Amino acid sequence: MVCTASDLQGWKDFPKGLRVLLLDGDSSSSAEIRTKLEEMEYVVVTYCNENDALSAISSKPDTFHVAIVEVTTSSHDGNFKFLEAAKDLPTIMISNIHCLSTMMKCIALGAIEFLQKPLSEDKLRNIWQHVVHKAFNAGGSAVPSSLKPIKESVASILHLESENSENDNPVPKELEISSSDDDNDRELLEGSDKYPAPSTPQQKHGMRLVDDGDCQDQLNCLLEKECAEQDGESKSVETTCINSLGEGISQVENTQLPDKEGIKEEENSADGCGAASNDDHEIHDQDIISSSEENKSKACGLGNSSGTKVSRKKMKVDWTPELHRKFVQAVEQLGVNQAIPSRILELMKVEGLTRHNVASHLQKYRMHKRHILPKQDDSSWSHSKDPMRKNCYPQRPVMAFPPPYHSNHVMPVAPIYPPWGHMACPSPSVQMWVSPGYPSWQPQEIWPWKSYPGMYADAWGCPVTPPPHSPLPSHPPQPIFRFENADAHDKSYGIAFNPMELQLADEEIDKVVIEAISKPWLPLPLGLKPPSTESVLSELSRQGISTVPSQINGSKLLQ
DNA sequence: CCACCAATAT
DNA sequence: AATATTGGTG
Numbered sequence: 396m397v398c399t400a401s402d403l404q405g406w407k408d409f410p411k412g413l414r415v416l417l418l419d420g421d422s423s424s425s426a427e428i429r430t431k432l433e434e435m436e437y438v439v440v441t442y443c444n445e446n447d448a449l450s451a452i453s454s455k456p457d458t459f460h461v462a463i464v465e466v467t468t469s470s471h472d473g474n475f476k477f478l479e480a481a482k483d484l485p486t487i488m489i490s491n492i493h494c495l496s497t498m499m500k501c502i503a504l505g506a507i508e509f510l511q512k513p514l515s516e517d518k519l520r521n522i523w524q525h526v527v528h529k530a531f532n533a534g535g536s537a538v539p540s541s542l543k544p545i546k547e548s549v550a551s552i553l554h555l556e557s558e559n560s561e562n563d564n565p566v567p568k569e570l571e572i573s574s575s576d577d578d579n580d581r582e583l584l585e586g587s588d589k590y591p592a593p594s595t596p597q598q599k600h601g602m603r604l605v606d607d608g609d610c611q612d613q614l615n616c617l618l619e620k621e622c623a624e625q626d627g628e629s630k631s632v633e634t635t636c637i638n639s640l641g642e643g644i645s646q647v648e649n650t651q652l653p654d655k656e657g658i659k660e661e662e663n664s665a666d667g668c669g670a671a672s673n674d675d676h677e678i679h680d681q682d683i684i685s686s687s688e689e690n691k692s693k694a695c696g697l698g699n700s701s702g703t704k705v706s707r708k709k710m711k712v713d714w715t716p717e718l719h720r721k722f723v724q725a726v727e728q729l730g731v732n733q734a735i736p737s738r739i740l741e742l743m744k745v746e747g748l749t750r751h752n753v754a755s756h757l758q759k760y761r762m763h764k765r766h767i768l769p770k771q772d773d774s775s776w777s778h779s780k781d782p783m784r785k786n787c788y789p790q791r792p793v794m795a796f797p798p799p800y801h802s803n804h805v806m807p808v809a810p811i812y813p814p815w816g817h818m819a820c821p822s823p824s825v826q827m828w829v830s831p832g833y834p835s836w837q838p839q840e841i842w843p844w845k846s847y848p849g850m851y852a853d854a855w856g857c858p859v860t861p862p863p864h865s866p867l868p869s870h871p872p873q874p875i876f877r878f879e880n881a882d883a884h885d886k887s888y889g890i891a892f893n894p895m896e897l898q899l900a901d902e903e904i905d906k907v908v909i910e911a912i913s914k915p916w917l918p919l920p921l922g923l924k925p926p927s928t929e930s931v932l933s934e935l936s937r938q939g940i941s942t943v944p945s946q947i948n949g950s951k952l953l954q
Numbered sequence: 955c956c957a958c959c960a961a962t963a964t
Numbered sequence: 965a966a967t968a969t970t971g972g973t974g
Binding site for chain 1: 956957958959960964
């Protein structure tokens with residue numbers, strides 16, 4: 396039969412050699428179609444009457460891959476009979492009839508397509524698509540044996556199948572369809588190359604790949620999973636895979652997959668101390684990702700004439716607040732001196748995270764701590780997208796909006812992940828005022844550490860939320876403190892505050908600020924930033940105090 | 955080799 | 965815009 400293993404080699408030029416049953420009572424039409432098909436190197440067997448065709452397919456059901464059957468007004472019944480008899484054979488009905496109901500009947504009876512005569516070469520050339528379609532989409536396990544080799548062949552062309560079939564099929568790298576028309580062939584070829592859509596193998600946020608058929612199914616698995624992850628409780632370290640065919644071609648080894656792919660983090664429940672918690676389902680997820688990626692990788696290989704190896708994606712770590720929290724926790728735990736990437740990595744216990752990831756993050760973290768991005772300071776306030784805040788006069792203390800977050804949030808030992816690190820100091824008191832090395836308050840907005848839940852907790856006994864009965868103070872003329880401003884729209888929390896909440900918050904803040912100003916000997920409430928040296932001095936001088944002691948509380952204010 | 959940093963690439 | 969990478973330095 397056609398489809399032995401050895402024949403598979405022949406499929407290198409798929410669909411060359413595809414066997415077509417042509418049933419057409421009109422001999423001239425039949426001859427014409429046959430000629431065209433044969434020019435395209437299909438193998439054509441023609442029949443003039445349906446009975447011959449029927450007996451042919453009934454005696455040797457696997458002889459043909461596709462059938463083209465003419466429908467005429469006179470031969471309806473017979474050809475419908477053929478349709479029924481040839482259920483496993485992708486059958487294209489052709490006719491001079493322009494009759495919708497006839498078309499529908501054909502399709503309803505199982506015809507895969509209805510084409511009007513005369514048949515263009517384009518249509519004929521592409522009839523193989525139905526074969527492939529049937530091979531892949533035949534319901535359940537009912538892939539006709541004649542189609543199995545095709546399916547395997549195509550599958551391996553697409554690098555979708557298991558390694559078995561891949562090994563069995565030294566598959567055409569070039570899916571070349573030889574025919575009279577080179578341009579069209581090229582189109583076909585390119586079309587095939589598009590299957591894997593390797594350039595954007597993975598997209599975030601529900602963006603779907605444009606793809607075909609099985610490829611899409613497999614990719615959708617991944618995508619759906621991703622969506623699920625986003626909605627679900629488990630916040631993963633999102634990774635974006637960037638695929639570049641040119642580089643990193645040889646990295647797909649399975650052993651490496653867990654390394655960089657599917658970096659995960661568990662963060663479901665009480666996450667406070669959760670450096671180590673349930674990894675189980677996460678790992679499972681990783682596996683899913685890995686295998687999906689592998690599939691994609693294989694698929695990507697199609698366009699890669701030189702080899703089977705596949706580009707490997709670099710995973711971009713999404714530093715979610717939770718992940719960052721772990722990071723900061725690790726840094727805190729280690730202390731400033733010990734906080735080097737490798738140890739942080741150890742403490743974080745986030746699988747798949749690399750030292751480089753951590754180092755990179757640490758670098759940025761330190762840079763922010765040192766206020767290397769000075770300009771963000773004030774300008775960023777105006778970046779607030781909250782219209783409520785737009786009208787605040789500049790000096791007005793701005794509230795950080797602690798996300799309502801998990802009320803059951805477990806506080807770490809050193810409760811907070813302060814933006815400036817030195818809050819970890821065991822004797823918090825006045826140190827806050829000095830902020831050695833960090834002359835200004837923290838630029839807010841961008842960084843996740845700006846707004847960790849614990850940050851606003853009352854670690855020092857200062858109520859963050861004053862009693863509700865307190866009268867509203869007027870705004871202090873020149874407050875020299877500032878609350879951290881956590882952007883209420885921070886995507887990380889996905890929580891928008893309504894105006895009521897905003898207003899309330901502002902009022903409360905003002906109260907806190909007033910209290911802090913009036914009692915400078917008390918430690919700053921969490922969330923308050925010490926004033927910069929400059930602002931303190933200028934404020935003092937504005938109030939007529941031109942000389943200050945060079946040292947306050949053991950720390951230098953100025954030289 | 956590692957950490958750090960700045961610059962640059964993605 | 966956020967990360968990753970790279971290249972130089974210690």
